[in-house]
Amino acid sequence: MLRARDYAEADRIVTLLTRDFGKLSGIAKGAKASRKRFERKLEPLSCVTLFFRRRPHGQLVFITRAEPGETLHPPLDDELTKLALGAYMVELADALMREEGEAARAFRVLEDALAAAGQGPPTLALRQAYELQMMEATGYGLDFARCRLCGNRVETLTGALYFVVARGGIVCGRCRPEAPEGAVRLEGQSALVLAHLAVTPLELIASATAAGRDGAAALNRFLMTILDRRLRSADFLDGVL
Numbered sequence: 001m002l003r004a005r006d007y008a009e010a011d012r013i014v015t016l017l018t019r020d021f022g023k024l025s026g027i028a029k030g031a032k033a034s035r036k037r038f039e040r041k042l043e044p045l046s047c048v049t050l051f052f053r054r055r056p057h058g059q060l061v062f063i064t065r066a067e068p069g070e071t072l073h074p075p076l077d078d079e080l081t082k083l084a085l086g087a088y089m090v091e092l093a094d095a096l097m098r099e100e101g102e103a104a105r106a107f108r109v110l111e112d113a114l115a116a117a118g119q120g121p122p123t124l125a126l127r128q129a130y131e132l133q134m135m136e137a138t139g140y141g142l143d144f145a146r147c148r149l150c151g152n153r154v155e156t157l158t159g160a161l162y163f164v165v166a167r168g169g170i171v172c173g174r175c176r177p178e179a180p181e182g183a184v185r186l187e188g189q190s191a192l193v194l195a196h197l198a199v200t201p202l203e204l205i206a207s208a209t210a211a212g213r214d215g216a217a218a219l220n221r222f223l224m225t226i227l228d229r230r231l232r233s234a235d236f237l238d239g240v241l
């Protein structure tokens with residue numbers, strides 16, 4: 001569940017990321033009153049099995065029932081940092097996903113990320129790995145493993161690297177004159193860490209190292225460019241993580 005808000009007297013309008021139907025928005029009539037059909041399942045961060053039907057007109061589907069999901073991740077609301085990270089995860093998924101797009105991979109990434117956040121500890125490495133993998137799942141994959149122009153692997157490069165948004169990854173010092181766009185300067189080590197986080201399964205991320213300030217700045221620059229806004233939950237998360 002990505003977003004939920006009350007509507008009229010007794011209804012709720014919710015937006016979900018679903019495994020089989022992409023991002024979906026729907027209305028649950030009488031949700032606030034009917035504990036039997038919905039049992040307070042329609043809350044952000046919850047994982048549910050949803051019963052719905054499409055309406056001939058209008059974008060909202062008609063939600064008839066919600067049950068506990070197959071995969072229940074540990075609750076996140078017992079710790080502020082976990083809650084902040086979870087809220088950021090769903091807001092980012094919401095911002096990156098288009099309605100009705102193919103979402104099976106994004107669903108899996110979000111599911112694994114919420115599970116990892118619930119099992120804790122909520123770390124910067126988890127945040128960065130999630131950002132990289134959710135971007136990849138929604139068509140914004142970044143390459144930190146090699147120079148986008150000459151193709152040389154980061155391990156073989158010396159000196160500073162440059163993360164160039166328009167190139168979708170890094171450019172080495174030698175190729176930099178050919179890619180003069182604005183860039184975030186990146187240590188080789190940070191690029192290596194980000195390349196690693198992009199492919200590490202999220203359930204194994206607990207022991208991983210996060211990229212430093214320069215790596216975080218590169219990810220932030222890219223997200224700001226494609227989203228054209230800062231996520232509300234990002235400020236809160238920055239304050240606690």
Ligand SMILES: [Zn+2]
Pocket residue numbers: 147148149150151152171172173174175
């Ligand atoms: Zn190069």
